[in-house]
Amino acid sequence: ENTKIRVKPDHSGVVTDGVKHSMNPFCEIAVEEAVKLKEKKLIKEVVAVSCGPTQVTETIRTALAMGCDRGIHVEVSGKDYEAMGPLQISKIFAALAKKEEASLIILGKQAIDDDCNQTGQMTAALLDWPQGTFASEVTIDGEKVKVVREIDGGLETIKISMPAVLTADLRLNTPRYATLPNIMKAKKKKIANMKPADLGVDMVSRVEVLRVDEPPTRLAGVKVETVDDLVAKLRANGTI
Amino acid sequence: MLLGKVSLTPALCTALRISPGFSGIQKQIGAAATQNVRLYASSQAAEVGNESQSFAINMFKGQINPSQVFPFPSVMNEEQTQFLQELVPPVSKFFEEVNDPAKNDSLEKVEDSTMESLKEMGAFGLQIPQDLGGVGLTNTQYARLVEIVGQHDLGVGITLGAHQSIGFKGILLVGSPAQKEKYLPKLATGETLAAFCLTEPASGSDAASIKTLATLSPCGKHYILNGGKIWISNGGLAEIFTVFAKMPMMDEKTGQMKDKITAFIVERSFGGVTHGPPEKKMGIKASNTAEVYFENVPVPIENILGEVGGGFKVAMAILNNGRFGMAAALSGTMKGVITQAVDHAANRVQFGSKIHTYGAIQEKLARMAMLQYVTESMAYMISGNMDSGSKDYHIEAAISKIFASEAAWEVTDECIQVMGGMGFMKGSGVERVMRDLRIFRIFEGTNDILRLFVALNGFQDAGKHLKSLQKALKNPLGNAGLLAGEMTKRAKRRAGLSTGLTLQGSVHPELSHSGDLAVKVIEHFGVTVEDMLLKHGKNILHEQFVLKRVADSAIDLYAMVVVLSRASRSLSQGHASAQHEKILCETWCIEASVRIMKNVKDLKSSSTTQVFKNMKAISAAVVENGGIVAPHPLGF
Numbered sequence: 020e021n022t023k024i025r026v027k028p029d030h031s032g033v034v035t036d037g038v039k040h041s042m043n044p045f046c047e048i049a050v051e052e053a054v055k056l057k058e059k060k061l062i063k064e065v066v067a068v069s070c071g072p073t074q075v076t077e078t079i080r081t082a083l084a085m086g087c088d089r090g091i092h093v094e095v096s097g098k099d100y101e102a103m104g105p106l107q108i109s110k111i112f113a114a115l116a117k118k119e120e121a122s123l124i125i126l127g128k129q130a131i132d133d134d135c136n137q138t139g140q141m142t143a144a145l146l147d148w149p150q151g152t153f154a155s156e157v158t159i160d161g162e163k164v165k166v167v168r169e170i171d172g173g174l175e176t177i178k179i180s181m182p183a184v185l186t187a188d189l190r191l192n193t194p195r196y197a198t199l200p201n202i203m204k205a206k207k208k209k210i211a212n213m214k215p216a217d218l219g220v221d222m223v224s225r226v227e228v229l230r231v232d233e234p235p236t237r238l239a240g241v242k243v244e245t246v247d248d249l250v251a252k253l254r255a256n257g258t259i
Numbered sequence: 260m261l262l263g264k265v266s267l268t269p270a271l272c273t274a275l276r277i278s279p280g281f282s283g284i285q286k287q288i289g290a291a292a293t294q295n296v297r298l299y300a301s302s303q304a305a306e307v308g309n310e311s312q313s314f315a316i317n318m319f320k321g322q323i324n325p326s327q328v329f330p331f332p333s334v335m336n337e338e339q340t341q342f343l344q345e346l347v348p349p350v351s352k353f354f355e356e357v358n359d360p361a362k363n364d365s366l367e368k369v370e371d372s373t374m375e376s377l378k379e380m381g382a383f384g385l386q387i388p389q390d391l392g393g394v395g396l397t398n399t400q401y402a403r404l405v406e407i408v409g410q411h412d413l414g415v416g417i418t419l420g421a422h423q424s425i426g427f428k429g430i431l432l433v434g435s436p437a438q439k440e441k442y443l444p445k446l447a448t449g450e451t452l453a454a455f456c457l458t459e460p461a462s463g464s465d466a467a468s469i470k471t472l473a474t475l476s477p478c479g480k481h482y483i484l485n486g487g488k489i490w491i492s493n494g495g496l497a498e499i500f501t502v503f504a505k506m507p508m509m510d511e512k513t514g515q516m517k518d519k520i521t522a523f524i525v526e527r528s529f530g531g532v533t534h535g536p537p538e539k540k541m542g543i544k545a546s547n548t549a550e551v552y553f554e555n556v557p558v559p560i561e562n563i564l565g566e567v568g569g570g571f572k573v574a575m576a577i578l579n580n581g582r583f584g585m586a587a588a589l590s591g592t593m594k595g596v597i598t599q600a601v602d603h604a605a606n607r608v609q610f611g612s613k614i615h616t617y618g619a620i621q622e623k624l625a626r627m628a629m630l631q632y633v634t635e636s637m638a639y640m641i642s643g644n645m646d647s648g649s650k651d652y653h654i655e656a657a658i659s660k661i662f663a664s665e666a667a668w669e670v671t672d673e674c675i676q677v678m679g680g681m682g683f684m685k686g687s688g689v690e691r692v693m694r695d696l697r698i699f700r701i702f703e704g705t706n707d708i709l710r711l712f713v714a715l716n717g718f719q720d721a722g723k724h725l726k727s728l729q730k731a732l733k734n735p736l737g738n739a740g741l742l743a744g745e746m747t748k749r750a751k752r753r754a755g756l757s758t759g760l761t762l763q764g765s766v767h768p769e770l771s772h773s774g775d776l777a778v779k780v781i782e783h784f785g786v787t788v789e790d791m792l793l794k795h796g797k798n799i800l801h802e803q804f805v806l807k808r809v810a811d812s813a814i815d816l817y818a819m820v821v822v823l824s825r826a827s828r829s830l831s832q833g834h835a836s837a838q839h840e841k842i843l844c845e846t847w848c849i850e851a852s853v854r855i856m857k858n859v860k861d862l863k864s865s866s867t868t869q870v871f872k873n874m875k876a877i878s879a880a881v882v883e884n885g886g887i888v889a890p891h892p893l894g895f
Contacts, residue, residue, distance in 0.1 A: 084349075196376065199350075200381045205345075
């Protein structure tokens with residue numbers, strides 16, 4: 020079903036009430052990579068984490084159905100949720116990584132709703148861990164991780180030590196479809212609940228959204244007969 | 260027997276306005292076509308017990324039993340709802356992104372990779388209990404998933420349905436614990452596929468006449484199966500077959516040998532089971548349809564399914580149990596094509612305006628929406644009733660199958676019409692849906708037979724009610740109250756007055772007018788049913804013109820009540836769509852009641868009786884002539 024994206028009447032953001040939310044596609048790829056690493060017995064346990072209101076448990080369950088072992092739901096709702104951005108989330112991830120003694124944090128390179136592309140990088144910085152971002156290939160080699168990264172010029176291969184943060188790009192893998200038996204098994208897996216305060220994280224935002232507008236409607240184009248006409252028109256409307 | 264032997268005094272006959280000639284002569288019902296209907300009707304009636312809770316059965320008596328229809332059933336607990344909500348997205352995603360219906364149609368099989376994914380997904384064991392490897396869904400949960408399949412690919416739908424809705428359903432319903440343990444786990448994963456084998460070249464609707472034979476082997480440990488079945492879905496793929504065969508059995512009452520049908524679980528590995536090439540069909544091409552031959556197949560006696568000689572009942576129970584699935588699937592199909600039609604109508608400009616602004620298109624889209632709303636409401640009302648433990652849903656299930664298959668055909672046809680030439684083109688995908696849909700009015704009980712079944716079942720119960728009244732007549736003083744009440748009711752109804760029957764309290768106040776319409780129609784319908792019984796008595800069995808019209812009225816009536824229930828719930832719960840649903844409901848009720856009243860009028864009119872006679876004569880002439888009779892207008 021296609022939902023039309025609507026800007027709130029007060030231009031403070033986009034309408035999210037009643038809109039069906041699902042796992043960010045790049046995060047799906049991240050979950051898939053983690054589950055594959057576990058299936059190869061290169062890692063012991065996969066914990067799926069999500070920050071947000073009650074509905075995010077549905078997304079955590081999808082991750083559990085894909086093969087994660089357990090979940091953590093960090094409850095953030097109301098104004099805190101509206102103001103939540105990469106900085107707050109990366110603080111939460113950093114705290115959890117220390118608490119859980121994680122060796123790897125894998126997330127999507129960016130969320131397709133805000134396109135920030137910051138959380139992975141900020142998390143690594145807060146933890147002072149190496150980062151392998153825009154990964155299109157991940158290979159674990161002892162205590163190190165070889166990451167092939169998609170960059171503007173092509174592909175870059177790096178080797179980083181664990182613990183590390185990786186962010187998943189499109190071509191890393193093709194996420195599996197959750198099967199009904201796996202969804203059934205996932206019901207028995209545990210999801211722990213906690214609040215940012217439990218992790219010592221302050222949720223105050225350093226960013227204030229001034230205004231959100233829809234893209235301007237595209238104006239009709241004008242056809243011209245000759246190059247001279249084109250130049251004249253461009254001069255007339257101040258472009259040159 | 261429809262109506263038992265009763266003797267009536269002339270005075271009492273007058274009181275009840277029964278013609279004295281009506282005295283229930285015992286007559287063997289010869290019409291083979293109605294044999295099965297009758298057998299099924301009586302097997303179901305035995306389960307009905309004293310007071311049926313089925314709305315449909317009661318409406319034939321002009322009575323309202325709201326217990327199964329109001330309020331609209333809401334049968335899932337929180338856990339079941341949450342579970343179902345988790346299942347819907349992956350299944351939808353799979354059908355949107357992976358399954359390729361056009362490819363399946365042109366290959367005339369479900370792509371191998373798709374089949375594998377469906378098996379991994381658990382789609383082959385949706386209603387098998389979890390401890391036997393299935394997903395353990397309730398009927399309502401199953402309906403919701405089957406709706407998704409119906410929306411995208413009916414060919415896949417039939418492959419899945421032939422396997423689990425009928426193929427191994429018998430094992431689920433009447434199998435012994437040992438049979439369940441042995442067969443269900445592999446069926447759940449799709450490691451083995453199942454098929455339902457009833458139809459033979461000479462036995463389609465007349466299922467009781469099948470000739471496949473099972474004879475006990477000399478050692479007494481096997482039955483030897485011989486025969487051939489045709490048009491078996493999954494016939495070329497299945498490993499496990501539910502096969503119906505006749506067995507000569509001693510009838511204890513008459514001391515004579517009689518052929519009774521028994522159901523068997525037959526494994527291809529038993530040896531002697533072969534199949535023909537895939538049939539070339541108009542639609543559901545992806546589904547494998549083949550002839551299956553049984554040549555001296557040894558079937559261990561442990562593989563008898565249900566009771567020895569009880570095979571017909573088993574067959575009917577299986578078909579009955581799976582019927583709601585069809586309404587659910589087709590409500591999904593309609594949703595899909597309506598979206599396409601709307602997309603076209605909302606964007607196509609002709610004569611300077613978007614075509615959805617024109618009345619002709621508006622009427623089409625509105626009718627399509629109403630038909631989908633009714634079908635969907637029926638599907639989930641029936642699945643809800645079944646999940647609540649009702650055993651009394653066979654008429655409603657038959658009604659829903661008739662309605663859904665015809666509604667889907669009409670809706671898809673109109674979708675093509677709205678889309679114009681584009682609708683006719685293969686690329687749009689709608690012509691495939693149209694071709695896929697045609698079989699739904701034919702298989703799993705043709706709509707013609709099911710109409711007879713609905714009408715006769717209703718008549719049988721109404722007839723029993725009349726019979727009990729006739730009994731009461733024998734002791735009028737002891738039953739004075741009952742008789743007075745019944746006579747007053749009849750007198751009032753025939754005078755067109757209300758008898759106090761009401762849906763107030765069940766129906767939302769905003770729908771009270773439509774509720775009153777439904778009550779008025781039920782009263783007239785009850786009178787008509789009784790009149791037909793009194794006029795024809797047992798011969799009603801042969802009056803198929805009458806039976807069809809009674810069935811059509813019953814279908815429209817049930818449809819009215821179902822949407823009244825659903826729209827009432829939406830209004831009570833303050834859904835955003837409540838006002839829209841109210842209009843759907845009111846419009847449906849207005850048109851349905853017009854159709855019902857026309858049928859009621861026709862059944863009373865002598866000109867319609869003449870029409871029936873004429874049709875019979877026309878048919879006889881055309882049959883005798885091997886085709887059209889009137890010579891060409893040009894003379895050659």
